Amino acid sequence: MFKNKLVYIGWVIVILFGLGALLAPWISPYDPYELRLSEQLIPPSSKHLLGQDANGSDIFSRLLYGARISLTVGLLVVFLSGTIGITIGLISGYYGGVIDTGLMRVVDILLAFPGLLLAIALVAVLGPSVFNVMIALTVLGWVSFTRLVRGQVLSIKERDYILAAKTSGQSDFRIMFVHILPNVLSPVIVQATFSVAGVIIAESSLSFLGLGVSPGTPSWGAMLSEGKQVLLDAPHVSIFPGLAIMLVVLAFNFIGDGLRDRFDPKTEKS
């Protein structure tokens, strides 16, 4: 029961942040880029709900706009790396042999690198921008999907219904996407929700390090980084973006936990 409630809380948080991001231009009380240099680092007040940052901009408005970047990057990267990872995992598991060995060595190499370090290196080469951050995180992200899907494919590809599909005369492509994929999707969906949380943290980390958004753009990681310089004088500048990251990541993890329980065959029938 308790777990179930957490799932609902997770959904509520994600939906609230999602709506906030979507409606940011209409519901944010101030322009997130507006400079009010006379009102630097003002703590939360009735006019500015979460206070003002070093440039005097409204933190609440910036958080709403920041949610756009965090959620877009999170969902888009997971969608891209999921699509690539699932396809490669299907091919690797289904064909086996040399193809499988080759692809799995590539996966091993990518997994052997410390993830964030590789992302930093990639962004350093490509140049800092949100787009390049997404490319770097996709390059890192697909391997976990490939690993997962490949294992699942190996476990079901000798089932009789897959053999029956092979002896129906249909193409390998169709067997992979019509017969195998739907039967291995449940753990992949769970993995995807956890990945969204991971990607949001990674994007924040990269932005914190100055490798993400261009300076001044509201992103949770970048806001955290700006607050770092005034941490002792005005903790609210870093506390609120930090809280936002924590809440969203926690929410996606709750959803992931819930989905995992749901797809677990042992609890399926209750």
Next chain:
Amino acid sequence: MDGPNIIEIKNVKKYFPITGGVLKTEKARINVLNGVDLSITEGEITGLAGESGCGKSTLAKILMKLLAPSSGEILFDGKPFSDIRGKGKRLFYENVQMIFQDPYSSLNPRLKVKDIIGEMLRIRNVPGAEERSRVRKILYDIKLDKNSVNKYPHEFSGGQRQRIAIARALIVNPRLLIADEPVSALDLSTQDKILELLEELKHKYNLTILFISHDLNLMADRCNRVAVMYLGRIVEIVPGRHLMKSGTHPYVKALLNSIPVSDPSKRDNRKKLITGEVPDPENLPGGCYFNPRCPEAILRCRIEQPPMVPLNEKGHYVSCHLRAPA
């Protein structure tokens, strides 16, 4: 019953290598099929019997082109099996179809019945309207309610699922149906119904059937010919109606003796039951594969592998030194 042979299997062997080490060198071989000769005659029900692990299902998979034989030759309509590839394979699967032992794993749990059966036509570019009418017709043939089309496999019993599997195989009008233990996962009352259905469909669809089973009683009743397999070789081929009385190979006799008799007064306590285990397929015994367990084995059985020889004019063949006519 002397139609043309739809399939001829000639000295087919299949082994699976066990590899090890960094270089994946072959360390040992699991010899599953050790020279199988069998032909499947058009219009007949050919039975293939044997214990678990004797290679029945491997042979079925080879005949379905799911596995390639290690050596030997298979002819389909007189043409070599190895020539069937690429587009020819789809055509081949319109001629040969298979039903599996376990109806709980042979249907994709995420597809509806209409898609499981209809897919066979859809991938052959049959128009939607024709597909629907043919699916309706075959559901009638397998005696399944026509409202079943929108249900998922888990909504059906084992027997109903096996009917769906049969429908999927027959909707392309194949000539040969390979039935790999089609009823051994079902309870007795359902077994009979499925067997009767198969027999009825055999006439309706002009089928040739390769019926794989370990139940000799059942095969004696329904098969034109029964081939009994031991350790990847066929030891005896006998017309089904003669199986119980004239089955003569020591292994076949032991199998027949092990069938339980329900009437206590007819039980024969002197019957010899088979002893020992099936030899390890990694290290096959020399000579006749059955000699380590055979109560009648003589020296020759340990040295020389017996050839398959005809016993009479009725199509009874046996591979045994002791039974071969002098």
